[in-house]
Amino acid sequence: MDMDSLDIRRTRPAKSNLITPLRETASQTAGPYVHIGCLPNSVGVKGIYSNDLISNRLLADAPITISGKVFEGEGIVCRDMMLEFWQADERGSYDNGIWQRTSTNLETGLFSIKTQMPGKISTAEGCVLAPFISVWITARGLNLGILTRIYFPEHENVITQDPHMALVPESRRSTLLAQPLDGGYRFDIHLQGAAETVFFDV
Amino acid sequence: MENSNQSISKRNYATQPKANYPDYRSTVLRHQKHELVVLPQSIADMTSPVFGHMSLGDKDHDLIINYAPTGKSAIGERISVFGKVLDESGRPVSNALIEVWQANAGGRYRHKNDSYLAPLDPNFGGCGRCLTDSDGNYSFRTIKPGPYPWPNGGNDWRPAHIHFSIFGQAFAQRLITQMYFEGDPHVEICPIVQSIGDARAIEQLVARLDMAQSVPMDLRAYRFDIVLRGPNATMFENN
Ligand SMILES: [Fe+2]
Numbered sequence: 171m172d173m174d175s176l177d178i179r180r181t182r183p184a185k186s187n188l189i190t191p192l193r194e195t196a197s198q199t200a201g202p203y204v205h206i207g208c209l210p211n212s213v214g215v216k217g218i219y220s221n222d223l224i225s226n227r228l229l230a231d232a233p234i235t236i237s238g239k240v241f242e243g244e245g246i247v248c249r250d251m252m253l254e255f256w257q258a259d260e261r262g263s264y265d266n267g268i269w270q271r272t273s274t275n276l277e278t279g280l281f282s283i284k285t286q287m288p289g290k291i292s293t294a295e296g297c298v299l300a301p302f303i304s305v306w307i308t309a310r311g312l313n314l315g316i317l318t319r320i321y322f323p324e325h326e327n328v329i330t331q332d333p334h335m336a337l338v339p340e341s342r343r344s345t346l347l348a349q350p351l352d353g354g355y356r357f358d359i360h361l362q363g364a365a366e367t368v369f370f371d372v
Numbered sequence: 373m374e375n376s377n378q379s380i381s382k383r384n385y386a387t388q389p390k391a392n393y394p395d396y397r398s399t400v401l402r403h404q405k406h407e408l409v410v411l412p413q414s415i416a417d418m419t420s421p422v423f424g425h426m427s428l429g430d431k432d433h434d435l436i437i438n439y440a441p442t443g444k445s446a447i448g449e450r451i452s453v454f455g456k457v458l459d460e461s462g463r464p465v466s467n468a469l470i471e472v473w474q475a476n477a478g479g480r481y482r483h484k485n486d487s488y489l490a491p492l493d494p495n496f497g498g499c500g501r502c503l504t505d506s507d508g509n510y511s512f513r514t515i516k517p518g519p520y521p522w523p524n525g526g527n528d529w530r531p532a533h534i535h536f537s538i539f540g541q542a543f544a545q546r547l548i549t550q551m552y553f554e555g556d557p558h559v560e561i562c563p564i565v566q567s568i569g570d571a572r573a574i575e576q577l578v579a580r581l582d583m584a585q586s587v588p589m590d591l592r593a594y595r596f597d598i599v600l601r602g603p604n605a606t607m608f609e610n611n
Binding site: 179180181182183184185186187188189191192193194195196197198199200201202203204205206207208210213214215217218219220223226242243244246248250254256257258264267269276291293299302304306308309310311312313314315316333334337338339342361362366368369370371372 | 380382383384387388389390391393396398399400401402403404405406408409410411412413414415416417419420421422423429431432438439455458459460461462471472473481482483484485486497498499500501535537543544546547548549550564565567568570572573574575576577578579580581582583584585593594595596597598599600601602
């Protein structure tokens with residue numbers, strides 16, 4: 171039986187929803203309307219934020235373009251994905267790391283970003299990592315965001331020595347390579363199917 | 373620099389939703405059939421864009437009024453949502469950007485792909501954002517979203533929920549999730565919620581009514597604390 175006085179009940183704080191030991195809050199799908207929260211101006215929800223948050227800093231020079239589409243099983247183009255890109259700057263530093271966010275076009279499914287070629291990364295263990303861009307993808311039907319990487323074919327010499335690429339089955343490595351196209355790059359992502367893109371657990 | 377530059381504990385998939393959960397039909401053609409490739413963490417995963425310096429608009433955290441003309445406000449039950457963002461070691465995550473989005477009180481989103489019968493509210497946009505303070509605390513004001521039906525092959529209704537996007541101090545901590553409300557009978561029959569097989573992990577997504585933070589004759593408060601992946605314990609000791 172509850173012995174608290176009315177005044178105590180009127181002002182009772184909530185217990186935390188957390189359980190101990192603390193463990194990561196479960197993910198849930200971003201759903202089909204992720205744009206409202208993350209890119210509201212892009213879907214006509216105007217006037218709340220003056221601009222959509224699409225990068226962490228202005229790039230004076232963004233010479234490379236990367237575009238592509240995302241495909242689900244049965245080869246269907248996904249038109250409701252949100253993608254975030256996180257990469258080193260041209261010198262391989264994350265102190266000035268470049269973050270960008272975009273979505274696949276609601277009609278065509280195409281996404282496109284302009285950026286700099288990331289530099290090689292030297293690890294604390296003395297390894298050299300080939301230049302790459304991390305890509306984090308969320309959408310309806312993805313209960314948990316998924317992580318992949320874009321590598322570039324002109325760095326083949328470094329890629330063949332790369333300790334991370336060595337962990338990827340050889341037959342699937344090509345899914346991580348951007349393809350030169352019209353002066354830029356094409357990077358299609360296959361969530362499922364014969365050409366399923368490699369996704370990582372870090 | 374707010375980046376942790378420290379490795380992050382491995383994700384515990386037992387308390388995360390299953391990628392392939394046919395009761396949630398959209399996962400069928402979108403889940404990965406190959407195993408994820410496990411990589412050692414690199415600087416790319418241990419750093420993150422940080423937005424603590426962002427100057428947010430004064431109404432960014434107030435969905436009740438941030439889309440409404442001056443003097444007007446959104447229709448619905450006025451609430452505030454507050455809590456802490458912590459990592460798994462219990463450390464507060466400060467300067468974390470939280471972005472939220474939701475349906476209006478009738479369960480309708482302001483999105484061209486949402487054609488639900490419930491009307492749009494001219495005074496409600498549906499998004500907001502805030503930063504955590506130095507103790508990891510955040511809060512925003514909104515109206516309680518309505519449940520809504522969704523195409524999933526049957527009579528499926530989402531529990532009332534608010535979508536959350538959170539940036540931590542490492543890209544490996546990046547999280548998008550949904551907050552539910554204490555006492556909602558839809559939580560236990562929603563396939564999206566139940567794709568999480570762990571009952572306690574589901575409980576952790578349910579915000580609780582907090583009378584202490586409620587404002588008399590104004591609004592009721594819900595508490596929702598969030599945990600991001602924590603620092604790798606062994607690395608932490610070696611530092
Ligand atoms: Fe939703």
